[in-house]
Amino acid sequence: MKMLEKLRKAFKAKNLTALKRISNQAIERAALTEDPEMVNISLIAYALYKLLSKPHVLESEQWEAFVKDVDADLAEGMALQEKGEAVGGLLEKDIINDINKIDASLGNYVQDVIKKARMKQASRIYAMGLSLDKAIALTGADRFQLMSYIGATVIHERPFTRTKSVVDRYQTTKKILGEKK
Amino acid sequence: MKKIVCDSSSLISMSDNCVLWLLPEFGVEFVVPEEVKREIVDRPMKEVRFQFKALRLSRAITNGSIKVVTDSGVAKRAKEIVRLANSLFKYGRHNVSILHGGEAESIALMQKQGIQTLLVDERTTRLLIEDRVALRKYIERRTGFNLKLNKQIAGQLEDEVGGVDVIRSSELLAWAYENGLMEKFGRDRNVLHASLYGLKYSGCAISNEEIEDYMKLLA
Numbered sequence: 505m506k507m508l509e510k511l512r513k514a515f516k517a518k519n520l521t522a523l524k525r526i527s528n529q530a531i532e533r534a535a536l537t538e539d540p541e542m543v544n545i546s547l548i549a550y551a552l553y554k555l556l557s558k559p560h561v562l563e564s565e566q567w568e569a570f571v572k573d574v575d576a577d578l579a580e581g582m583a584l585q586e587k588g589e590a591v592g593g594l595l596e597k598d599i600i601n602d603i604n605k606i607d608a609s610l611g612n613y614v615q616d617v618i619k620k621a622r623m624k625q626a627s628r629i630y631a632m633g634l635s636l637d638k639a640i641a642l643t644g645a646d647r648f649q650l651m652s653y654i655g656a657t658v659i660h661e662r663p664f665t666r667t668k669s670v671v672d673r674y675q676t677t678k679k680i681l682g683e684k685k
Numbered sequence: 686m687k688k689i690v691c692d693s694s695s696l697i698s699m700s701d702n703c704v705l706w707l708l709p710e711f712g713v714e715f716v717v718p719e720e721v722k723r724e725i726v727d728r729p730m731k732e733v734r735f736q737f738k739a740l741r742l743s744r745a746i747t748n749g750s751i752k753v754v755t756d757s758g759v760a761k762r763a764k765e766i767v768r769l770a771n772s773l774f775k776y777g778r779h780n781v782s783i784l785h786g787g788e789a790e791s792i793a794l795m796q797k798q799g800i801q802t803l804l805v806d807e808r809t810t811r812l813l814i815e816d817r818v819a820l821r822k823y824i825e826r827r828t829g830f831n832l833k834l835n836k837q838i839a840g841q842l843e844d845e846v847g848g849v850d851v852i853r854s855s856e857l858l859a860w861a862y863e864n865g866l867m868e869k870f871g872r873d874r875n876v877l878h879a880s881l882y883g884l885k886y887s888g889c890a891i892s893n894e895e896i897e898d899y900m901k902l903l904a
Contacts, residue, residue: 536781537779538782630807630809631827633820633824633828634783634809635783635785635807635810635813636788636888637693637724637785637787637789637807638784638809640785646729646732647693647697648738650888651694651698651887652701652888655889656886659808660808660885660890660891660892662823663823664812664820664822664826665808665812665819665823665890665892666892666894667815670895670898673853674856674902676852677856677859677860680689680802680852681711681860682712
């Protein structure tokens, strides 16, 4: 099953676990292929997962219309993919736009859910081993925010991240800056 | 005066911990390529949430703590660095694209200006320079991908970046502590511990174990 189809199915079923899995799979694929459509699918899946987890959003007046719009857009996207056509415009201008609208009217945070998705998925790309700049270039995440977020994870505790001992690196530093004043 | 090229990650960690004031105390010149300046000042200035962070870094440029170097050959050199880095590993038919932007320009600036030291807090650039085998193992372990290494590219990269000294903001802070520059915060070992963790939580790629190693070494 293609990603958009999986996404539509998971959203209809309100399957939070599946939406998160789709988001992660899409971003991992995007990291490898640098496909912007796959990045947008990842962001959309994550944003829908977050919106579905908020009772006040599900109980709002706007929710039913939002679900109809997103479902229709995903169906249209699937049809375009069947014809071998690009879906980038649809994903960004329609679905992400719809998400931003409902988030703006109902969200409790200054940061919108798509921005949060960019940061989370950029962190995922960095965790895979790609550079910070690469993660930002692929997702459009904010640099300052991403660095703080990464700092609070265990990414830098993983094996194979240490290339020199502290003693050696500090020796190098003293060689450059000079010995104790 | 010796020079150190900085990428954005190291300057952001230091700025977030309000230790940019230390830069003139090290007795070396900290330089950045234009792309790094765009990353730490120009772009974040457009978003109100990050404007003050950008202003702090902009001030460090204005007061001479950080120097922006314009070198017309840097962008072209950076493209070559990116090409090499992003053809190093292959998964199936895909090259694994690992490097971008300011990181590549920082390396390019070092080459164009004959500078040997890079100040970088993010992890991948450091691994690319110091240990490409470890980088491959890291990516394979995290992704489950079985990567193929392009030996010719690896050789070319070694020629490009072999011999580069890489340090992090944590090394600068450790030196500052050992040399009494942090005494306004007190003289006890907690100053070193707290400041290194401050950098870590701001994104510097230093592990808990490495911080404890610094404590044994200096405190």
